[in-house]
Amino acid sequence: MRTKIDARGLSCPQPVLMTLNEIKAGRASEIEILVDTDTSQENVSRAATTQGWKVADVIEESDGYQITIRIK
Amino acid sequence: MRLRNVFATRWGIIFVGLFIGVCAALLQKWGNPGNMGICVACFGRDIAGALGLHRAGVVQYIRPEIIGFVMGSLIAAYLFKEYRPRLGSAPIVRFVLGAFAMIGALVFLGCPWRAALRLAGGDGNAILGLVGLILGIWIGTLFLRKGYTLGRTQTTNAAAGWMLPLIMLGFLALLIAFPQIEGQSRSGVLYYSLKGPGSMHAPLLISLGAGLAVGFLAQRSRFCTMGAIRDFILFRQNHLLLGFIALVAAAFITNLIVGQFHPGFKNQPVAHTMHIWNFAGMVLAGLAFALAGGCPGRQLFLSGEGDGDAAVFVMGMIVGAGLAHNFGLASSPKGIGSYGIEAVIIGLTVCLLIGFTMRKRSNA
Numbered sequence: 060m061r062t063k064i065d066a067r068g069l070s071c072p073q074p075v076l077m078t079l080n081e082i083k084a085g086r087a088s089e090i091e092i093l094v095d096t097d098t099s100q101e102n103v104s105r106a107a108t109t110q111g112w113k114v115a116d117v118i119e120e121s122d123g124y125q126i127t128i129r130i131k
Numbered sequence: 132m133r134l135r136n137v138f139a140t141r142w143g144i145i146f147v148g149l150f151i152g153v154c155a156a157l158l159q160k161w162g163n164p165g166n167m168g169i170c171v172a173c174f175g176r177d178i179a180g181a182l183g184l185h186r187a188g189v190v191q192y193i194r195p196e197i198i199g200f201v202m203g204s205l206i207a208a209y210l211f212k213e214y215r216p217r218l219g220s221a222p223i224v225r226f227v228l229g230a231f232a233m234i235g236a237l238v239f240l241g242c243p244w245r246a247a248l249r250l251a252g253g254d255g256n257a258i259l260g261l262v263g264l265i266l267g268i269w270i271g272t273l274f275l276r277k278g279y280t281l282g283r284t285q286t287t288n289a290a291a292g293w294m295l296p297l298i299m300l301g302f303l304a305l306l307i308a309f310p311q312i313e314g315q316s317r318s319g320v321l322y323y324s325l326k327g328p329g330s331m332h333a334p335l336l337i338s339l340g341a342g343l344a345v346g347f348l349a350q351r352s353r354f355c356t357m358g359a360i361r362d363f364i365l366f367r368q369n370h371l372l373l374g375f376i377a378l379v380a381a382a383f384i385t386n387l388i389v390g391q392f393h394p395g396f397k398n399q400p401v402a403h404t405m406h407i408w409n410f411a412g413m414v415l416a417g418l419a420f421a422l423a424g425g426c427p428g429r430q431l432f433l434s435g436e437g438d439g440d441a442a443v444f445v446m447g448m449i450v451g452a453g454l455a456h457n458f459g460l461a462s463s464p465k466g467i468g469s470y471g472i473e474a475v476i477i478g479l480t481v482c483l484l485i486g487f488t489m490r491k492r493s494n495a
Contacts, residue, residue, distance in 0.1 A: 068283030070220065070424040070440075071358060072365060076275060079366065095284075097213045098353050101139045106366060122286065 062087040066103075067095040067123055074099040075106045078128070082110050088130045089115070095123035104128075136211075138351035141373060147352040148374035152381025154341050155248050158196070160389050161333035165400025166252035168382070169196055169345070170245035171427035172236035172416075173401070175445070176452035176461070177329050178302065181321050184453035187461075188316065189327025193306045195335050197431065198299040199342015204350035204435025205296050206343070211351070216292030218439030221281040224485055225423055225440050229447020230454065231478035232419035232427065237452065237461035238412030238471050239263070240402055242427045243356035243420070246413065247375065249402065251382035253394035256402050256409050263410040267417020268360045274422065274486035275365065281424075281489055284440060292437030295445060306335070328401050349432045357417065357426035401464060408467045408475070415478045422485055 064081055066074035074094050081090050094100050100123075104114045107128040116127040137143050155168030167173055173190070180191035208214040236242045239260045241249060246264060249257035271279075309319030316325055324330040332338065348354070352374065359375035362368040386392040396404050403409070420426050423444050425433060430448075433441035455461040459469035468474075 068217070068220070068285065069280065070284070071355075072275065072361065072424075073280060075366065095217070095286075096215060097136070097211075101136065101353070105370065106368065109366075109368060 060087050061089040061091065064090060064092045066099065067093050069099075071098065071102065075102050078103050078106055079110065082107070082112065090128050092126045092128070093123060094126065100124040100126060136351060138348065139353065141370065144352045144354065144370060144374035145377045147348045147354050148377025149381040150348060151345055151354070152251070152378040152383075153385050154345060155244070155378075156251070156382045156385035156389065156391060158333050158338065158341055159391060161337055162331055163333050163338075164328035164331040166249040166254055167241070167245055167328065167401060168248055170241050170248070171197070171200075171431065172233055172242035172448070172452075173240070173245060173328070175233065175427070175448045176237060176455070179449050179452040180329060180456070181323065183320075183322050184449065185456035186322070187456040188329075189324050190329040190456070191316075191322040191324045192329045192332055193302050193321065194332070195303070195306065195339035196342035196345075198303050199339050199344075200346040200349070200428065200431040201296050201299045201435045203343035203346020203348075204432040205346075207347040207350040208436035213350075214289070214292065214437050216287045216289050216437040216439070217284040218287050218291055219285040220283060220440045221489065222440055222443040224281055224489065225444040226447035226450075227481065228419045228423040228485065229430070229444035230451030231481060232416050232423070232444075233448040233451030234455045234460050234474050234478055235412045235415030235419060236427070237455045238467060238475055239409050239416065240462050242416070244378075244426070244428055247356065247379045248382050249399070251379050251392075252386050252399075253392045254399040254402055255394070255396040256399060256404055256406070259406045259409040260413040263413030264417040265360055267414040267419075268357055268421045269364055270414075270418050271421020271486070272361055272364045278491040279422070279486055279489055280491050281440075284438070287439065289437070291439050294439065295434040295442035303339075346432060346435060349428065350436060353429075354432075355426050355429040357420040358429065360417075361421055403462050403464055403466045405462075405466050408462070408471060411475050412462070412471075415475050415482065418479070418482045418486075422482060
């Protein structure tokens with residue numbers, strides 16, 4: 060299942076917390092996360108990797124990034 | 132695909148920590164006060180004094196390092212297309228957090244950066260401060276786990292993000308227009324210290340250059356001393372922590388080489404030995420930083436990349452510094468101020484109230 064998180068405008072560490080909570084919930088095999096800063100993009104990608112997930116795609120949008128992470 | 136940010140890697144953050152550690156120890160060698168090569172709280176307090184927002188004669192100087200931090204970050208943000216003007220995430224709450232963070236830090240006599248530098252200089256009292264900092268941040272993580280949030284920011288005009296950088300440029304203009312006059316405590320609109328920590332400073336260009344370099348690198352690496360501890364507690368992630376440890380190690384080794392390492396608790400520079408209040412002051416500061424999402428240095432770097440809420444936190448710190456000295460809340464080497472204890476208790480109460488009440492709403 061693919062789920063979506065909108066973490067735009069939220070400051071550290073909330074985008075990471077939301078991503079990790081979604082990973083731990085165990086319902087998704089693919090998660091799309093929207094963030095608005097480069098810092099959040101790096102932090103979310105790093106956190107996903109440490110959980111054994113793969114950063115499948117990072118698309119730059121006008122108001123930030125769309126990150127797709129996938130379970131390995 | 133964008134260029135990979137080398138400073139966001141493990142070795143990148145370690146390099147930045149090492150650079151800041153060496154830089155801070157050398158700034159002390161070149162004139163900054165003892166174990167205060169860099170201290171965002173103390174330097175913010177000195178700026179408040181130079182502007183006459185408080186009249187503690189020993190701590191008055193427009194610190195060019197602080198100007199450099201904001202402008203260095205701004206330059207990096209523009210160069211790497213990361214300048215994103217944004218604001219609107221509970222600014223008044225951030226202002227209050229900034230004020231109490233400053234008050235807590237001035238009860239201990241240092242921000243987390245200086246706590247690290249004091250440790251690296253052999254000041255045992257810093258251990259109490261660092262333990263307090265960790266406890267304060269831990270309390271903050273409990274709120275974060277329960278859904279604490281200050282809400283979302285909104286994108287705004289570039290000019291709004293420029294407000295704090297412009298204020299910093301204004302400070303620099305004042306410093307150049309009204310330079311220190313030998314033996315005078317006043318030059319134009321600015322106040323200067325004739326003795327005490329405010330009278331001790333590295334040459335302007337060195338301070339400014341070091342500040343710009345640190346600001347640039349910290350923006351690239353997202354260096355944050357509060358985040359270092361918070362991320363380890365919350366996620367067992369040691370990325371930022373490696374940078375913080377590198378800072379302490381580099382400052383310690385540099386201090387050893389240049390003869391600035393003096394282990395002990397008594398007679399440490401700009402420090403007192405009231406253990407409980409060294410500890411409690413930093414519990415307050417740590418909690419306020421955790422609730423605001425960044426250490427005072429990080430708030431300056433965020434301000435440089437267009438974060439108007441971080442800028443409000445910085446203004447809160449400067450006002451908090453003014454109050455801390457006008458009301459006798461700040462400590463001195465003799466010990467805590469007349470109302471330091473009350474200030475810590477009130478500050479903790481306010482921060483806990485913010486932590487309990489600022490929760491995610493259904494539409495957030």
